[in-house]
Amino acid sequence: MLDPRRLRLLRDVASTGTIAAAAELAGCTAAAASQQLAALERDLGAVLLERSARSVRLTEAGRVLADHAGPLLAGIDEAERAVRDVAGLRGGSLRVAAFATAAIGFVVPALTTFRRRHPDVELRFTELESAEALPELRAGTVDLAVTHEYAPLSRPDLRGLDQRPLYREPMLLAVPRKDAPAASGPIDLADFAGAAWVAALTSTGFQAATEMACRAAGFEPRIETRVHSYPMALAMVAAGFGVALVPRLAATGQRGLVHLPIARPTGLVRQIYATTRTADRSPAVRHLSRYLVGALKTAT
Known part of the structure; x- marks a missing residue:
């Protein structure tokens, strides 16, 4: 695999004409730059530079690689900038x-x-x-x-x-306002054992939630209405079709119903x-x- 640092050195040799000038741009010594260029030649199995005591010039293979180095290095620079932007929340x-x-x-x-x-x-x-x-x-x-x-x-x-x-949110009992107990405060689910219940559809994955809570309170709920969403459950409760367990975030204010805290923990949250x-x-x-x-x- 081509090393971008070595490609940069070759590109800079092509543009400056000397290894010393390319080394200065890279921030290293001329000897270190020469070693890196020799390693690039070994990696590719091709002679890239013609060296003499006083000068250096690119071979045909070196010129071809230097021509390709520009777009390759520009792509790498762009990738690095994109990564830094994402890391700094300036992109992505x-x-x-x-x-x-x-x-x-x-x-x-x-x-x-x-x-x-x-x-x-x-x-x-x-x-x-x-x-x-x-x-x-x-x-x-x-x-x-x-x-x-x-x-x-x-x-x-x-x-x-x-x-x-x-x-971690508790469950509340949504009750038609006309059926709400006169006394304020938490209620026991068992007090609504005889009520009709609104619960989730069996396809929702959490269809057992109401059944589990009611069984923990000692009764089997009489589920007459099944719905897909909590807003629909609340609409049915407000219309008088039954009571429903809802999590606190779903307990939005609606006319015709009240949300009651549950006194005896059902274990359902x-x-x-x-x-x-x-x-x-x-x-x-x-x-x-x-x-x-x-x-x-x-x-x-």
């Missing part, structure tokens, strides 16, 4: 994914801060649920994903991925992570992770 790109409630709650503000402070980094965002985001991370099409897991449900396959815990590839040490990823923490403090 950052691809982010997050699920909807996190995106609305704190990811978008964090992205806004990132874009304001690092305008030269191309920022791309895709809304993805956690089950969709993890394969995209592994494939390299996403650099950072805000994901969630419901404890104590089984964990996903995280081989090759790192997770930074961002927020939602843990939110910043998930990245283990091998990725991108400065952009590190900075956005810090902005996510800051935006969460504001949101919660």
